[in-house]
Amino acid sequence: MVIELKNVHWKRQNKSILKNINWAVEEGEHWVLLGLNGSGKTTLLKMINGYIWPTTGEIRVLGKQFGKYPLGELRKIIGWVSTAMQEKLHGEEYTENIVLSGKFASPKLYHDPEQEDIDRALSLMEEYGLSGFIHRPYASLSQGEKQKVLIVRALMASPKLLILDEPCTGLDVFAREQLLETVEQLGKQKDAPTLIYVTHHIEEILPVFSKTLMLRQGEVFKTGRTEELVTESQLSDFFEAPLPKRAFYLSQCNHP
């Protein structure tokens, strides 16, 4: 089991932010975490990464029960890619150094890397079409290119679980398609980490995400197979509004 949450609640200021969350992610699955703004997605991710603890309930990630295993060790095998991370990195660093820094979970390279790490970074950059950015300062890349670098950077640590937290935010339609292609390429690989793709855009749900968790107002609305949940009627129930035809059409392009 990669993620196991049992009856998880999280309360702040007398308000229940997460309510009775039950979620099981098995090895070999890739999931979408779908929810509107304020539904509790970030709170759930923070919990999975051990930055906050359930008020009640149990949580195990990668087989480790929280409270019985050093969180620092656990975080080393969990990748978390978000646009917020871009601000923490040193933009003047060369792109290949940003990728290399992923091995050490640091915002820049603080010491000389081993040759095998350099080789791995360059080979990952080549595999994901980033070789053209070698010796380019990270800050000079476009938003979409930066996001792609962040995904490859996360792979440097060989994570077992990789969270892609709204990675297409701020991307134009072409950059978004390119980034989604990268995600699809990664998800299809045999030794890929378990992917959790967080979004509120249904048209970003790629075929590689066979499972979906729908989170609404801090509660699990439904979990299950994506093809059964990403339907017009389920989505309208979930959003409590008829789905705009265009959004549904686009989502069906991925799940014909």
Ligand SMILES: Nc1ncnc2c1ncn2[C@@H]1O[C@H](COP(=O)(O)OP(=O)(O)OP(=O)(O)O)[C@@H](O)[C@H]1O
């Ligand atoms: N520390 C806190 N104290 C009080 N309320 C909080 C706290 N953290 C989050 N919340 C509230 O919990 C709700 C869920 O927030 P969260 O950031 O998890 O939502 P989200 O689904 O990630 O939203 P978005 O898509 O907009 O990022 C929000 O109403 C938020 O204001």
